[in-house]
Amino acid sequence: MLFPRFAVIAATAIGFAGSAKAAPVTAASLAVRATLCASPSGDAGTYSQPCDTYAQTINCPNGIRNATAGVVLLVHGTGSTGPETWDNGPYIQLLPNAGPGFDVCKITLPGRSLGDVQTTSEYVAFAIQQLAAQSQTGKVGIVSHSQGGLNVQWALDFWPSYRPLVSAFVALAGDFHGTGEGPPACLVLDATTGGCDPSVIQQSVGSNFLNALNSRGGVALVPTTSIYTIFDDVIQPELIPATSLLSGATNVRLQDYCGPGYLVDHFVIPFASFAYAVAVDALTRQSTAQPDSVPKTSCAWLLDDVLLNNFQRGPTILREAVTDASAVITGPKVLEEPPLKPYVCARGDATTGCA
Numbered sequence: 001m002l003f004p005r006f007a008v009i010a011a012t013a014i015g016f017a018g019s020a021k022a023a024p025v026t027a028a029s030l031a032v033r034a035t036l037c038a039s040p041s042g043d044a045g046t047y048s049q050p051c052d053t054y055a056q057t058i059n060c061p062n063g064i065r066n067a068t069a070g071v072v073l074l075v076h077g078t079g080s081t082g083p084e085t086w087d088n089g090p091y092i093q094l095l096p097n098a099g100p101g102f103d104v105c106k107i108t109l110p111g112r113s114l115g116d117v118q119t120t121s122e123y124v125a126f127a128i129q130q131l132a133a134q135s136q137t138g139k140v141g142i143v144s145h146s147q148g149g150l151n152v153q154w155a156l157d158f159w160p161s162y163r164p165l166v167s168a169f170v171a172l173a174g175d176f177h178g179t180g181e182g183p184p185a186c187l188v189l190d191a192t193t194g195g196c197d198p199s200v201i202q203q204s205v206g207s208n209f210l211n212a213l214n215s216r217g218g219v220a221l222v223p224t225t226s227i228y229t230i231f232d233d234v235i236q237p238e239l240i241p242a243t244s245l246l247s248g249a250t251n252v253r254l255q256d257y258c259g260p261g262y263l264v265d266h267f268v269i270p271f272a273s274f275a276y277a278v279a280v281d282a283l284t285r286q287s288t289a290q291p292d293s294v295p296k297t298s299c300a301w302l303l304d305d306v307l308l309n310n311f312q313r314g315p316t317i318l319r320e321a322v323t324d325a326s327a328v329i330t331g332p333k334v335l336e337e338p339p340l341k342p343y344v345c346a347r348g349d350a351t352t353g354c355a
């Protein structure tokens with residue numbers, strides 16, 4: 001099941017476009033500056049919100065029950081929410097009871113992750129340390145989709161003291177080197193809605209954000225497994241060189257294991273059975289996956305009754321694709337990439353694009 005390329009989805013969803021509204025500056029929003037969440041000393045990354053603001057975005061549907069293999073944090077991508085990406089899929093439905101057992105938590109990033117990726121990454125950084133402290137293993141496993149992988153990588157890059165708190169990081173369709181579809185999507189959006197979403201600009205190949213990240217964070221910073229598909233219709237290229245290829249990670253191109261007919265696209269990958277099996281392998285090992293050890297029978301997702309019947313895969317995925325695209329159309333727009341935060345430039349990771 002393939003979907004039209006993202007720009008086409010975006011163009012057809014233009015009818016949903018609305019006007020952007022900036023958040024009002026209130027007395028409350030000024031008062032919080034006195035109580036901003038504190039980073040560990042020595043970490044460059046700084047928080048712009050109180051700790052409570054971050055804590056409220058974390059949801060663990062079954063609570064934290066001291067599962068043997070610890071806590072797993074799920075991080076959604078652009079245009080989505082935690083429930084929309086994960087609730088009907090295997091990471092919420094099956095993972096708690098997989099292998100030795102996991103406590104599974106998801107985060108919902110503000111503004112459907114359309115705003116400044118530096119800011120949404122603060123939420124991920126906070127969640128890593130918060131959940132590691134509550135985890136039976138003292139560490140968290142992480143599964144991300146799409147931009148979620150960049151959020152995780154940014155958090156680990158600028159909050160290095162959190163790296164030892166991550167046992168395994170599994171990125172599904174992570175655009176670590178940006179997407180070539182960002183610039184054309186922004187051209188369409190600039191022309192039709194008067195600007196582009198900050199996070200779409202930042203994920204576009206050559207952005208200041210990506211250059212800053214890749215100055216140090218272009219390699220695996222924790223045990224990382226990057227799973228991707230050649231049929232990705234949102235992040236490109238995924239052939240040569242694939243944007244999901246991360247140096248130092250275990251990189252898993254699904255078609256190398258399941259054959260060229262494994263028609264998984266960007267929106268299907270959170271539901272793809274082989275990707276899930278590889279993720280469980282990594283999370284169970286609390287390290288990188290060993291994909292050759294994962295049975296090829298896991299490729300047969302069309303034959304998998306659980307996936308087919310319980311997750312109502314088709315409607316869920318189609319709704320997700322349309323919702324994400326609509327959100328990209330209607331989200332707040334800017335004409336230029338957000339400036340890099342002062343901590344990025346102060347650490348010497350960028351000299352252009354600084355605030």
Ligand SMILES: *[C@@H]1O[C@H](CO)[C@@H](O)[C@H](O)[C@H]1NC(C)=O
Nearest residue numbers: 063064065066067134135136
């Ligand atoms: C988990 O372990 C902690 C610390 O040992 C304990 O306080 C808590 O009650 C346990 N929670 C459950 C649900 O067993």
